[in-house]
Amino acid sequence: MEHIYSKFYSQFEIITELKTEVLGVVLHDDAENYAAKDYIEWLQNRIARGELEKGWACVYVDKNTCYWFHPSQNIEWHCGHTFANAHYIGIERCQSKIGGILSDEDFMENEEASFKIAAMLLQKYKLPVNRETVKLHKMFYDTECPARAWEIHLKNAPTNQQNMQKLQDYFIEKIRAYDLFTEEELIVLG
Structure with missing residues (x-):
């Protein structure tokens, strides 16, 4: 997998302050046809137009590909929820548009890559893999996100606490499947 880093990893300029504490990750579905590399220009355009307040994630x-936009230890604007933005790392799974360019099987390959990145980030911050550290966007904000995963794994079941926990538990199981990473492997996290 190719890892690409924005300018925020090579200069002192950052967008936001440090998180006081990293509590886990939030897995998002972008609801677009964009590949990770497409977000390089997309985010640069958002910066140029002064529209970052519309939202962005760490990765x-x-x-x-993993496009690392902003360091994970800094506050992000990925959940529409102040506490989540200030304590959780946003992982945007690309090409998740329902009826988009990817089949469910192809999207699940992107999803699997996100589980590996989540496992690495949780290890970096010495966090366990559980319901406290692995969250869905819809747990913090009234949204369909992660809509593609919801459709595939829950067959569009009603949004309620029980079903959110089912999807959360699926994500946890997939993340736990990754063994511990070496220090050299974790270097890609920036």
Whole structure:
């Protein structure tokens, strides 16, 4: 997998302050056809137009690429929820548009890449993999996100606490499947 880093990893300029504490990750579905590399220009355009307040995550993932936009230890604007933005790392799974360019099987390859990145980030911050550290966007904000995963794994079941926990438990199981990473492997986290 190719790892690409924005300018925020090579200069002192950052967008936001440090998180007081990293509590876990939030897995998002972008509801677009964009690959991770497409977000490089997309986010640069958002910066140029002064529209970052519309939202952004730490990392954008597909099966081939991770685009690391902003360091994970800094506050993000990925959940529409102050506490979540200030304590959780946003992982945007790319090309998740329902009826988009990817089949469910192909999207699940992108999803699998996101589980590996989540496992690495949780290990980096010495966090366990459980319901406290692995969250869905819809747990913090009234949204369909992660809509593609919801459709595939829950067959569009009603949004309620029980079903959110079912999807959360699926994500946890997939993340736990990854063994511990070496220090050299964790270097890609920036």
